[in-house]
Amino acid sequence: MTQLLLNTLSLGAAYSLLAIGFVLVLNATGAVNLAHGSFVVVGGFLAASLGAMLKLPGAIVLPVVLSGMMLIGGLLSLAAYYPLRNRPAVSVFISTISMGAILETATLLVFGPSPRVGPPILSGGSLRVGDAVLNVQSLSTIVLAIALVALQYVIFSRTVLGKRLRAVAEDREMATALGVNVNVMILITFGISAALAGAAGLIFANTFYITPGDGEAYMIKTYVAATMGGWGSLRGAVAGAFLVAAFEVLVPSLPVILPWAVGALPSFGALFSPTASTIWLYLAFLVVLFFRPQGLFGEAVQQRA
Amino acid sequence: MLRSAKLRLVVGLAALCALASWPLVMSSPYDLRLFTLAGVFAILAIGYQFIFGYVGELSLSQGAFFGFSAYVTGILAAKAGLDFAETFLASIVACVLLAVLISIPVLRLASHYFALATLGVGQVLLLLAIDWQSLTGGAIGLSGVPLPKLFGVQIGRGWPLLLFVWSFVLFAAIVAHQTKRGLYGLACHVVRQNAVAARALAIDPDAIRFAMFLLSAAIAGVAGALHAHTIRIVSPEGLDFKVMIACLTMAVIGGRTHVWGAVAGALLVVHLPEWLRGFEQSYVIITSSVLILILILAPEGLAGFVDRILPVATPERTSTVAASSRPSNLPAGEGVLMPSETPILAIRHLTKTFGGVHALNNVSFSLMRGSITAVIGPNGSGKTTLVNCMTGIYRADAGEIVLGGNEITSMSSDEIAARGVGRTFQNLRxxxxxxxxxxxxxxxxxxxxxxxxxxxxxxxxxxxxxxxxxxxxxxxxxxxxxxxxxxxxxxxxxxxxxxxxxxxxxxxxPVVLLLDEPAAGLNESEQAELAGHLEGLAARGLTLLVIEHNMEFLKSLATHMVCLDYGELIASGRPSAIYQDERVVEAYIGRRHAAELGA
Known part of the structure; x- marks a missing residue:
């Protein structure tokens, strides 16, 4: 039970990194970055190959992954967002979808199609605290995520750069009028967003494994998290991320938690397989969208006028 | 203009000839198969244009419908052994039902929700297809899908199948053409460009989007079923997001709203991997880069490019239309009707709050038939909120709006417009x-x-x-x-x-026309002209409600005036009386100034 809770928390922490990055770009540009899931793939493969090459734990590889992803995020904004910034939002959707395809295909070409396993953040073992056996990777995921979110928070709320970044997200025209270079700020936002997603990729590459085609699945989970929490809200995105994680960890373990239900209903196990949990999550999401388009906790989203 | 029209005809005919001679020249079995596949994807892309092109919604489930339909065909044909007519129909119906299911929660929402929620459908189906091995054959898929057999005639591979598939391309093209060319197509265009304006014209954008989404799904169903019969196997690959990207690429490269653009896009995208075979898997990088470049350089695609160099000649519509008969339901003559004392539209105790702030508080007044009523008031007094409540954009918290005896308070914008309330917009739409x-x-x-x-x-x-x-x-x-x-x-x-x-x-x-700041941005002579037109309309029995700041403009125009301040109706009466009203003067220039003026 403790392990289950820990798994949920660590998965939720990793999804938070994804969701926060997604919402940062969303707020700064008003555009949805559909290549966000591909950042996870690229980050994961970077971490896996560096870890295998240098035989170092994830925590040491992390700075390289973060700076590499920042560069990729910045480049993506130059290629897929900047030229289309004054066009209808749909153009940016399409260009980021294409960028996602480019990133994933490039990963496939460079690293090959086989799944990779990344290095653990610290070590792969487990820790004994009293009666409970705790997975070190899960624990260090939570610590790492908290550290990165704290860093992001400090950058955004305590530095001049952060003030400018927030000014751009708040009101782009006003920021321009006050002499903030909006395009540079958006480029930096994309960079930070990609770095956070790359860190999530580093975590997932060890917790699960990573293949070049994983982008869409992560994209959808990020999106569900951002929407469930309330479109455009950072806190909501974190809440949504934990909700998605809870679904993913708890639903497949229901047959274990409730053995009597399996006895009563032979197909109970199939209804709560890991695959089924994704389907349940999506259905739950559609129900939420139907009854509460503003998200579970969030402010009202813009409906069609 | 005429030369360009002729050139278009020539180019169009040449393109058709090239299309027809393509499989004649490249006629190896492999080439024929590719051309057949191009036909399948052309159908998919033409279908995609309904939702993506005509109403401008980025749906990411077209690939999912395609793969889903292929599975329905595969399972029913290979496992259950049903014949073509049955599997074909079932595949299309299944896609439409799935589309109905998806559209209920998401079609009304803003575009990013729509894009991402439709993206999820494909993922869920893909997981199901891989997991539900007993039905779908898992990751390997189902083989042994038969060639189509229609009325006892077996359609052979090669030329017969090619013609069979391309006849469906023609069918899809005709459906698209019929949708686009008439009044319905114009309405789609308005929905795409300005949904709020569409509602004000009694067009329900949701209904049109719904219809277009279902039509897209149905045609994806046609394409998916034909795909299963062409490649004779169904596998999770058909549900892969790559299919969706390919479809999007075809629509963007070809042009979003041109049928022939979809066909050209499909031919290109299907053959590109063959032409770029030297690049192996990296062709995805090339096609995706091309897609981004086209978005940046030629957002209207190939078709838009052709339109730019060979513009469509506009027919001399005015003269042909003018020659046709005069519509009978227009009010006859220029007769002058005096404003009556019958209220045509009554507002009773209307209240609207935004987070505790009363934008409108217990506002009541009536519009008499043929009158020109002006609503005045300082900025933030609730004038635009009033119009938005009257036209169904906002729903009032309390009170009622009655039009000719029928309550319209809780109707949608398009319903209210259909009942006879027309409007214009402050920032033109x-x-x-x-x-x-x-x-x-x-x-x-x-x-x-x-x-x-x-x-x-x-x-x-x-x-x-x-x-x-x-x-x-x-x-x-x-x-x-x-x-x-x-x-x-x-x-x-x-x-x-x-x-x-x-x-x-x-x-x-309309019976009532609401004008939101009609004189804004007009010079004096234009204002005078506008006032003349409005008086003419009122004289013919139309009831007008004018929201305006410009007192000079209203002075001679309005027959009745109401003044709002902080959401409350503070005065109502003849313009001359309103101009003298203490509270109105106060509201406009402040209490102390008013007192000084009075002293």
Whole structure:
């Protein structure tokens, strides 16, 4: 039970990194970055190959992954967002979808199609605290995520750069009028967003494994998290991320938690397989969208006028 | 213009010949198979244009419908052994049902929700297809899908299958053409460019989006079923997101709203991997880069590029329409009706709050038939909230709005417009890339009872569109705008656009017309002209409600005036009385100043 809770928390922490990055770009540009899931793939493969090459734990590889992803995020904004910034939002959707395809295909070409396993953040073992056996990777995921979110928070709320970044997200025209270079700020936002997603990729590459085609699945989970929490809200995105994680960890373990239900209903196990949990999550999401388009906790989203 | 039309014809014929001779020249079994596949994808892309092109919604489930339909065909044909007619129909119906299911929660929402929620469908189906091995054959898929057999005739591979598939391309193209060309197509255009304006013209954008989404799904169903019969196997690959990306690429490269653009896009995208075989898997990088480049450099795609170098000649519509008969339901003559004492629209105790702030508080007044009522008040006094409540954009928290005895308080915008409340917008909402005539004519959508079903059945001439245009031309003539009927709205000066918007609202045949700051941005002579037009409309029995700041403009125009301040109605009466009213003066220039003036 403790392990289950820990798994949920660590998965939720990793999804938070994804969701926060997604919402940062969303707020700064008003555009949805559909290549966000591909950042996870690229980050994961970077971490896996560096870890295998240098035989170092994830925590040491992390700075390289973060700076590499920042560069990729910045480049993506130059290629897929900047030229289309004054066009209808749909153009940016399409260009980021294409960028996602480019990133994933490039990963496939460079690293090959086989799944990779990344290095653990610290070590792969487990820790004994009293009666409970705790997975070190899960624990260090939570610590790492908290550290990165704290860093992001400090950058955004305590530095001049952060003030400018927030000014751009708040009101782009006003920021321009006050002499903030909006395009540079958006480029930096994309960079930070990609770095956070790359860190999530580093975590997932060890917790699960990573293949070049994983982008869409992560994209959808990020999106569900951002929407469930309330479109455009950072806190909501974190809440949504934990909700998605809870679904993913708890639903497949229901047959274990409730053995009597399996006895009563032979197909109970199939209804709560890991695959089924994704389907349940999506259905739950559609129900939420139907009854509460503003998200579970969030402010009202813009409906069609 | 004429030369360009001729050139278009020549180029079009040449392209058709090239298309027909393609499989004749490249006629190896492999080439024929590729050409057949291109046909399948052309159908998919033509279907995608309904939702992506005509109403401009980025759906990411077209690939999912395609793969889903292929599975339905595969399972029913290979496992259950049903024949083509049955599996084909079942595949299409299954896709449409799935589309209905998806659209209930997401179709009303803003575009990013729609894009991402439709993206999820494909993922869920893909997981199901891999996991549900007993039904779908898991990751390997189902083989042994038979070639189609119709009326006892087996369609062989090679040429017969190619022609079979391409006849469906023709069918899809005809459906697309029928949808696009008439009054229904104009309404789609307005929904895509300006959904709020569509509602004000009694067009329900949700209904049109819903219809287009289902049609997209149905045609994806056709493509998916044919794909299963062509490659004889169904596998999770058909549900992969790559199919969706390919479909999107075809639509963007070819051009979003041109049928032939979809066909050209499909031919290109299907053959590109063959031509770029040297690049192996990296061709995805090339096609995706091309896609981004096209988005940046030629957002309208190949078709838009052709339109730019060979513009479509606009037919001399004005003269042909003018020759047709005068619509019978226009008010006859220029007779003068005096304002009556019958209230045509009554507002009773209307209240609207935003987070504790009363934008409107217990506001009541009535509009008499043929009167021109002005609503005045300082900024933030609730004038625009009032119009938005009256037109169904906001829902009032309390109170009621009664139009000719019927309560309209909780109706949607398009319903209210259909009941006879027309409106114009403070910041103009015309469709810039449509002609003046069509901008106005589309207001006849509801009166002409245009629908998708009727659009499919129209013959060579669309009589609904002709009647709508002739009606629109009559209205334009009243405003002296018939000379510019063929001009594009985007090219017009501001003052003219205001008049066009009023003409559009008049074309709806409203009983009440709400004008939101009609004089804003007009110079004095334009204002005088506008006032003349409005007085003429009122004299013919139309009831007007004018929201305005400009007191000079209102002074001689309004027959009745109400003044709002902080959401409350503080005065109501004849203009001369309002100008003298203490509370009105206070509201405008402040209490102390008013006291000083009084002293």
């Amino acid at each position: 015309l469709v810039e890339d449509m002609s003046v005539l069509d901008n106005v004519a589309v207001a006849r959508f509801r009166s002409e009872e245009a629908s998708l079903g009727k659009a499919m059945l129209t013959g060579r001439r669309d009589s609904r569109l002709e009647r709508a245009r002739s009606h629109a031309l009559h209205v334009l003539r009243q405003f002296g705008l018939d000379k510019i009927a063929d001009a594009r709205c985007g090219s017009l000066p501001h003052g003219i656009k205001r008049l066009v918007e009023i003409a559009r609202a008049i074309c709806l045949d």
